[in-house]
Amino acid sequence: MRNASSDLWLDSQAKKQSIRELASSDLLSCISKLRTKISINMSISFRIPDLIAKKRDGDELSENEIHHFVKCAASNGASESQIGAMLMAIYLKGMNRDETVHLTKAMISTGSSLSWPEEWQGSVADKHSTGGVGDKVSIALVPALAVCGVKVPMISGRGLGHTGMRSMSSYI
Numbered sequence: 001m002r003n004a005s006s007d008l009w010l011d012s013q014a015k016k017q018s019i020r021e022l023a024s025s026d027l028l029s030c031i032s033k034l035r036t037k038i039s040i041n042m043s044i045s046f047r048i049p050d051l052i053a054k055k056r057d058g059d060e061l062s063e064n065e066i067h068h069f070v071k072c073a074a075s076n077g078a079s080e081s082q083i084g085a086m087l088m089a090i091y092l093k094g095m096n097r098d099e100t101v102h103l104t105k106a107m108i109s110t111g112s113s114l115s116w117p118e119e120w121q122g123s124v125a126d127k128h129s130t131g132g133v134g135d136k137v138s139i140a141l142v143p144a145l146a147v148c149g150v151k152v153p154m155i156s157g158r159g160l161g162h163t164g165m166r167s168m169s170s171y172i
Helices: 004-042 050-056 061-076 080-093 097-110 138-147 159-162 165-171
Strands: none
Touching: 050 061, 050 080, 061 080, 061 097
């Protein structure tokens, strides 16, 4: 037989159980939402057309957006037409200092970097050339610098092999 005090006790137990279940489900829900947010933040991905439109409209690109675009451009994740459209948007709208720094760092991070022996510290120079058949400075300058002990790595793009720059590797 139930009396008022046992009903109170059962009612109290039911409330405690309901509170536990509610707290537990809220906690699980909260954890689930947090996991979703964390995974979204960990895998930030941008659509190339959206980045092009943003720059076309004169907006500033974030560091992450710039790195994403450069990574896609370097890994064939963006088409030539998309790369051209982005370059045109950048040319027409310009880039601020931060964007330029981010673009430079992103481009550096996509390629290989050369490192020189410690004993070469202070004796490595770069004679940059746009290449082509008309470069008459490198042919005289590099040997003269080499005689003075300066290391001048002559690195050209694959498309510039016809200029003869590769044949100067003996001066390094």
